[in-house]
Amino acid sequence: MADLQVIQDKIYEIRGQRVMLDRDLAEMYGVTTSALNQSVKRNAQRFPEEFMFRISKTEWENMSSQFVTTSRTKRPKTSFPYAFTEQGVGMLSSVLRTPIAIQVCISVVKAFVAMRTYLTTTTSETLAARLESIDRRLLELEQTRIAGELGPVRESVLPEHLSAEVRIVDYSARAVVIFTDNRQDRRLLKWLGARYNGWLTWNGERVAGWVYPKxxxxxxxxxLPTRRPAL
Incomplete structure (x- = not known):
């Protein structure tokens, strides 16, 4: 009895279904292809198209890429072979009167099931990997989009108050000068309308500060912070 791998090598994909050819099945059942097909014809009511169908010329030519050896790609001398689905293979065991019919049927069905399980598992794993990759990419794109949208927002959000680092001095009758090295303070002062001046004179020295009208x-x-350096 052929092992599962040998049987699986004789399973082909036609019309979206996995099938086996009549000649391969005949070899496994120990009968001629003609005898197998005659048994099927005598029990035609048991083999609807879902169980068995004849391969067309186009389908036969397309199958060439699935054959392992080039000798099997030769066009049949008479008509094109019949293809049996998994259900059709199961039905064959009930119409063929050979000692090994039941055992062959079991082995073939196991091969179909093993292939289906493998394809399902492989497809599921591949699909899961692709979905994970897509989810990861979408997350990256979403994070990039959010970062782009929040960038200007962050810049536009002002601190609630000036820091404790600010130092305010009375500069003239109309203005005070605010000294700070804090970046957030400078943003808030600019928003409040303070004017930065890098050429102020204070106590005889050249200083830089923010001029603000009294x-x-x-x-x-x-x-202003709750606590700040005294003027």
Whole structure:
């Protein structure tokens, strides 16, 4: 009895179904192809098209790529062979009167099942890997999109108040000068309307600071920290 791998090598894909050819089955059942087909014809009602069908010329030519040896690709001298589905193979055991019919049927069905299980498992694993890859890529794209959208938002969000580092001094009758090296402070001061000046003179020294009008000091007070260096 041929092992499963040998049987699987004789299973082909035709019309979206896995099938075996009459001549291969005849060899396994120990009968001639003609005898096998005669038994099928005598029991035609047991073999609907879902169980058995004759291969067309186009299908035969397309099958050439599935054959292992080139000798088997030769066109039949008479008509094209019959193809039996898994159900058709099972039905053959009930019409062929050979000592090994049942055992052959069991082996062939096992080969069909093994191939179907392998293809299902392989397809599932491949599909799962592809889905995981797609999910990962979509997540990366979504993260990139969100980062792009939040970038300007982050820049536009201002701190709630100035830091404790700010130092405010009375500069003139109309303005105060605010000193800070804090980046967030500078953003908030700019939003409040303070004007940066890198050429201020304070106590005889050249300094840089933010000039802010005293007329708007009430607005500035709302953003001052609870504790800050004394003026």
């Amino acid at each position: 007329s708007c000091i009430a607005k500035l007070d709302k953003y």
